[in-house]
Amino acid sequence: MDKQEPMNRRNFLREGLWGACLAGAGTAVGLSVARGNSDNMVWQIDPYKCIACGNCATYCVLEDSAVKCVQAYAMCGYCDLCTGYLIPEPKALDTGAENELCPTGAIKRTYVEDPYYEYTIDESLCNGCGKCVKGCTVFGNGSLFLQVRHDRCKNCNECAIAAACPSQAFKRVPADRPYLLKGADNK
């Protein structure tokens, strides 16, 4: 480490290796960056692959999952008898707790006009369990589905829910089109 150190074979090798490491690191990253496009990627659920197993509610690294249910209004039937909102055997078609499907009470039912009702998700209450998704998909139009909400998602390097997803519905999508919304026209 003294400056007068002679340029012997050992030092020469060392210098060579040093240069090689620097060049190697540079080129490896340069190449990988050059190959990938510069689009940032974020996690999202493909709603057509989702089986609403409930893992989204518990496997997220966040205490309150970043996955929430969303409503595709354009697909919704605005049913009075909403199978995503009401249990299969409702006592009455109303907002009574005994009739609601959602265990966290995150779906709001509002009267629009006869015979239509609007259903909206209160995301602060929703835990992403997907129970309503099942109800809506099995009986109804499937307008309720799960999505990663990017105001909450930490965009982990490996999404913990993705690793636990039985149908591999999680994928990385470009950050400029971060949602895979059902019923949204791509035109």
Next chain:
Amino acid sequence: MSGRAGGGWIVAVLVAAAIGAAVAAVLRLDTTGRTGSGLSEAYEYDVSRLAKIDPNLVLYVESGPLIHTGMNQSRSIALDGAGRIYVAGDRAIRVFDAAGKAERMISLPGEPQCLDVADDGRLFIGMKDHVEVLDAQGKTIASWDSLGEEALLTSIASHGDAVLVADAGHRIVLRFDAAGTLVDHIGEKDADRDIPGFSVPSPHFDLAVSRDGLLRVADPGRNRIDTFTLDGNLEFWWGERSVGIKGFCGCCNPVSFALLPDGGFVTAEKGLVRVKIYNSDGAFVGVVAGSDQFAGGKQIKVCETPEECQGIALDVAAGPDGRIYVLDPPDNTIKVFRKKGAST
């Protein structure tokens, strides 16, 4: 590198315990979803309990061959007077004889949604937004005008000179004459005539015309079957909204129905997949088959492309001999049922 003596064993014990805890934590950590979601029963959605059917109520047995439609996407089924089976789907109509042997195939320029075979053998085919009329040989006779972008024809029936078309997109039944002229709108919301308007939350909207000229239309949002005269007067309706076996449950049921030779009804439901028989007054008679007999009983489909996920519900047709033909689109098969005890 001299170790420190005082309290060394406490440190050793703590470190050992911590290592143990760390190893245990790593082994207990489930990163692959193996142990399930861990949510309580309240989060479960299980209709299998409701799907169970009392075997005493089942009046029909599967008979005859299981007919493979050979399609990727079967959509609709109809029978002609001779018992031949017509299936629409895959930009074609396929015809099978009564024994289920494929007879011929009629190619179509687009995707058919529904079809009806008239008494004279003509085929009325509902495309997405218009009707095609084919002669018995499969030659196109006419292609009627489009009913607009939003139109989605889901059912078609002919009676004498009248052709009735269910347009789920506009939630209305249209009456045409045989030449394709629009004669009447039936079922429009009309307080004066006590017609509430159809509630059609999803693309399932079936109709049929009985021999006596009464029009039956399923109102899936209200879980009932309405009876209209061909002039558009709402006569009466029947149908109980219930998960119970006698009623129609959930959204958009019955998705499909057909009239039996004795004037009764055979109905098909989605969600809780079941095919049932009602008499001409709408009283429950019995069950043809439950969800365990159909591929459509699968709860949620996983698909590569959205169009693969388009759920198409069962379609039913009744033969002149009282047999019931059920088209199972996810499976692309036709199942034939006959009454228990009736001769094969």
Next chain:
Amino acid sequence: MIQESERIQVWRRAARSTAIVGGVFTGIFVALLIANLIGSAILGPSRENKLAAMKLQVQKDPTNQTLLSEVRQLDLKIRRDRIWRLDFAHKAAHMLLASVVVLLVAGKIAYDLGKVPPRPGHATDRGEIQVKEAKRARWAVAGGLAMLAAGMTLVGMSGSVEFAQAEEAGPPFASMEERLMQWPRFRGPGGAGVSAYTNIPTSWNGKTGENILWKSPVPMSGRNSPVVWKDRIFLTGADPNVRQVYCYDAKSGQLLWKGDVPTVSAAAKLEIMEDTGYAACTAATDGRRIYAIFPTGDVAAFDFNGRRLWHKNLGVPDSSYGYASSLETYEKLVLVQYDQGDGTEGKSKVIALDGVTGRVAWEAKRTLPNSWATPVVVQVEGKPQLITLADPNMVAYSPATGEEIWRAECLGGDLAPSPIYAGGLVMAIQPYSQLVAVKPTGQGDVTKTHVAWKMEEGGPDICSPVSDGTYVYLLESADLLICCRVETGEKIYEQEIKGDFRASPSLVGDKLYVLDMKGMMRIFQAGLEFKELGKCELGEECFASPAFADGRIYIRGAANLYCIGQAQ
């Protein structure tokens, strides 16, 4: 000195008390968080289950108002509780963090202040200790390795699952012997255009129906040829928007199924010559599945019942007249000659797809321009070779791995005729100019060593040659039939036969079958002398080469598929 140490003692005491307070708070918050966890992990679910049970009760006893209000109260309680717990956990975690920081800082200060000043040591000769330490370290490494090995053994003990069933079903493709008796691809086994059967009709008439067993309409047009496997006949058809595969029953001629092939590319971008059409490529089967490719770059596999097994878009090929190379199969691989562009962009390649899954098995890139010839798999000295043609090369690959075996630079122009292998030679046509024969036994560049001969007196531009091993016959699309000797390339005769030809000639025993565009099948005697044996008229335009089966010919006309054979 003493004063200072007293002051330090005061500080130390203060730090220690602070650390204790921090520790107590840390303990409290940890306890609170654990209690909260237990609450939400045990109490929550038990309440939820209770609620679920009560909801069921409500259905059984719908008039019980007290039960109803209990349900509503419990529901509200659970929801409030959940939100409260989430909020609490969040706050408690922050407080815990703060108290841990206090504990750490104070503890550290207290520890440092209480530390006895270190005593400087002496450098001593510790050689012996170092030797011992190195020894211990080696044992420790061995121990670490042993632990890793033990861990791996534990993992290994978890057993493995062998997918036995998948293999029990037999190979996912038909054997070579089976293939030879079928017509599994464009121009039959090996693309030779030679029928395995000689009991082929020599007379028929499309107008009178003589020897026409059946005639069946084909929904969509296409210039591809029929492919036959036992009782199934496969065709494809397409227009700019729709691509379909058809399956006919050989007995009745009934269209058994048709399968749509989707696309992801915009078909409108394609510039395709009318003469090529949107379905020029003939399908191929490995005896288990049928594969089809379209000029949009879409490849699909169907099972024999019409179920689409997979679909893949290879990228829209850049082909000046429209992509037209047909598919070949080898064992369970689907081989696609995907030559495109002018060869400089590096887009040309030969691709092998796994027939079961549709995945790319291998890919051989080549700097050759677009070509319309169909590759053939031939057996040379018991080893398979995949022969491909593209200006200016004839290249042979190993069909299993995609390794290049040999190449010869001997061709030119827009290559449409496909190569054949007969009499130990691979023969290929350079349109309008020559017929080249190459011995396929070389390695590497064989241009100088293995080109057997060149017959440089013209050649067809579309139709592929056919050979019985002794003579090779060329059919020019205008009106010439040429016969050459395979051994030497010497031209034996050149005969004018009136007609326009798009279909390639075929050999049935000692007869040469030549189909003209008007649908007239001309039958000639194979051999040294030119002799016309007969003419059979179909009465429909024909572009596709016919397919031969046991006692039958299948001919695709412009609108119909014909089955010709002796009625029993």
Next chain:
Amino acid sequence: MTFLIAFLGSCPVTQGEIRFPPPEFESGYTFPQTTSPAPQSVLQEYIDAAVLVVGLLLASHLILKRRSRRAIFVLMIGALLYFGFVRDGCICPIGAIQNVTLTAFDRGYAIPIAAAVFFVVPLIFTLFSGRVFCGAICPLGAIQDAVLIRPVAVPGWLESGLRLFAYAYLGAAVLFAATGSAFIICRYDPFVGFFRLGGNWNVLILGASLLLIGLFVGRPYCRFLCPYGVILRHLSRLSKRRVTITPSECIQCRLCEDACPFGAIREPTGNWPEGEYRIAKRRLALFLVLLPILVAGGGWGGYALKSQLARVHPRVRTAERVYLEEAGQVQGTTNVSDAFRATGQTTEVLYADATRIRGRFALGGALLGGFIGLVAGGKLLVLSIRRRRTEYEADPAGCFACGRCYKSCPKEHGRLKRIRETAAGRA
């Protein structure tokens, strides 16, 4: 039959989902749009990268020029707060190893630029100024360094043995990333739960355990587990500049040796006992023979474990579950097998996929096993070679550039003109 295709063929084909129209509301109600909050902007990642570079420059300056433990500590706490608690510990060079690996093996994967920068910048800084990243920037290192209250010296031999796990961890991480199976470094990241103040309880327990160990054992994760640390160790051997003890000024007081919690101060070598040279030579020869055996043995072991290792890949897991169900060896179905059946794919395709992935693991497992064998064999060789040191010096590989030795060095105090009788002053 007439075919309409000829003149209707040009009609556009409706593709995609049939969009069933929503109801026509008479009351003038228009349905709301589904909300879609935007993800964090790319700018944030560029800011992170800039903070990283500035932080490393500052760290190099503080460690090599200022030589002040206090300043380094302040910077380290700052980095812990920013990269740890503010940015949730979720952009880190350790995990970026996997992104870089996946980029090399999966043509379809595009690496985020930030991940590439985070991977390479600390490497370059290490080549110039030693492990300054570990010492002052890495939040995982910082959280452990901050809790190190009562350091206990770990015997050198134990450290040599335990370090093997870091190599194995690196090898496994690369293998699973290359096969597209999992990012295990992220899965088992022990401290990210603390940075987010919540998370899976098992991960929190793992992190708490490591921190508990870290009270007594300096930076246990960095020394015995960190895969990125393995790379940095070897690069820092080559570094241009690093933490040094100035030999001409060293008074051989051994205070730095006591102060270093990571055992990174190497003492001068002594004289070997009589006869040791001959034994050492023979031992060296033995280990030279042993090395290829270890590599081959490890390779064989890794190959033999291919089906077990492949199980980390979700497709293989699915295939095994479905196979066991189809073969009647297990009862009932799981979410995984239900989801597979709902796709309508044939099991043939699934098994073919699984077999193909296992094939990749056969090679990968052999390479992993061989790598572990090579590391162990190499370690044995290095431990058998006698090296000469005449001075006390900081081991370039093991030094985390924390600066504690500066604080303890009497000469350093002199240099900084802060001579005090006692080193007990809080620095």
